[in-house]
Amino acid sequence: MSLLRCAARVRGNMQPMQRLVVLLIATSLLFPVSVGRAAATGTIEGRVINGTNKRPQAGVRVTLTTIAPDANSRRSVTTDEHGRYSFTGLSTGAEIVYAIDGNYKGGLFAGRPLTIPSDTKRPPVIDTTLRVFEPTTDPNAILIRRDDLFVVQDEGRLSVIEAVKVVNPTNNAYIGRGSALAPDAEGPTPALGFALPDDALLETVRFIDADLDVPQVVEVRGFGFGITTAIPPGEVDFTFSYKVEGSGGTFDLSRTALYEISELSVFAERPLAATSNRLEEGEELELEGTTYRRSSTTGAIDAADPIQILIVTEAGSSLPLMAGLGAGLALVLLVGFLAFRRNKRSRAKAPRRADAAGSSEHRDVVAAIAKLDLKHEAGEVAGDEYTRTRSALKAQLTGSEANERGGGAG
Secondary structure (H helix, E strand, C coil), rough: CHHHHHHHHHHCCCCCHHHHHHHHHHHHCCCCCCCCCCCCEEEEEEEEEEEEECCEECCEEEEEEEEEEEEEEEEEECCCCEEEEEEEEEEEEEEEEEEEEEEEEEEEEEEEEECCCCCCCCEEEEEEEEECEEEECCHHHCCEEEEEEEEEECEEEEEEEECCCCEEECCCCCCCCCHHHHHHCCCCCCCEEEECCCCCEEEEEEEEECCCCCCEEEEEEECEEEECCCEEEEEEEEEEEEEEEECCCCECCCCCCCEEECEEEEEECCCCEECCEEEEEEEEECCEEEEEEEEEEEECCCCCCCCEEEEEEEECCCCCCCCCCHHHHHHHHHHHHHHHHHHHHHHHHHHCCCHHHHHHHHHHHHHHHHHHHHHHCCCCCHHHHHHHHHHHHHHHHHHHHHHHHHHCCC
C-alpha cells in the first residue's frame, strides 16, 4: 500500500467522515438539490502510452481501485486499439480515492491516486494517461546510485531511515525476476527488492516517500522485501524506515547487495558509530541540531557482494533512553534528512562550470549502456561480449560520478 493509498484508507476509516456522509445522504432525501447543482457520479478515462515506442498501447489490462469510507472495490477493463480505457458511474467527493494500475507483459505500472470533484454542474470527466514500457527481467538494468542509511537509537532498538536512488539506464521497465526472488509467493511477485539486515523487524517497514506509487509490498524470505511496481527508465527515489533489534548497544546492519551500488553511506547519530568492511569514516554532518558521523564506500559494490555493517555505541555513553525519546529523535531525523535532501537537490540544479564536462560524460555513458542493453536483448551482442562491455561502461559511469563529486567540492 502506497503512502497516498494508505492516507486515503486512513482518511476513509474516520468515523466523523462517515457520520458526515450519512448526514449528507439523509439531508438530500429530505431536501432534494435542484438539477445541475452537484454531480453525484463522474468518469475516469484516458489512454495507455507505451513509453518505449511512444505509441498508444492496446491490450493493457487497466484496473481501477476504489478506496471509499464504507468499502474498497476493483474494476478492470482492457484498452482498445487506440489505447483508450474508461470507467463510468463513479462516485464523486474528496473522501473517495481512485487509483489506476496497468498490467502489461508481466509488469505492474502504477498511476497516481486521484479524486473526482463533486462541486460541478455537469458530471465530471477526469482524463488520465498511464505509461507502460516494454519489460526486461535482466537485473543488470538496475543500478543503485546512492544508498543512504540514517540510524538513531530508539529504546533499545535501532531506528533506520534508508533513502535509495535507483537508476534504470535502459529504455525498458524492469519487472524483476519473479519467482526467482519469491519462489513461495502465492500472490504478486516483487519487481524490485530491498535488502534488510537479518535482525530487522519486517513488520516495522514503512514507506516515507517514493517517486512511484507503491501499491503492494511483498515479503521475500532471505533478504528483506520487494515492491510490485515496475521500475521505468530513469531515476526514482525511495525512502523507507524500519527498526532493528540489537544487544548490548550493538546492532548488525549487514546485508547482501541485490544490485550494483555506486555509493553507500551510513549516517550514525552520536554516540553511535559504524564499522564496516566496505565503509570508511568521513566527515561529520549536522542536521537540525543533531550531529551524525558519515561512513561511506570507497568503491562500487557488486551484486551479491556481502556488506558487513556493525553499529556500536561508544563506551561510557548512556544506553537507556527516556520513554518516547526514540520516537522524537526519529522525527527530528526525518525532518533533517528531508531538508538535507532538498538542499542537495537545490545545489545540484545550480549551474557549475567545474562539473559541466563530467555531467556530459555521465549522460554519454548512460546512453551507451542503454544502447548495449537493447542490442543484447535483440541478439546482436553475444553474452560474453555484453558482460565485458557493460562492466567496462559501468566502471566508466562510476568514474564519471566520482569526477562530478570531485569537481563540485570546494
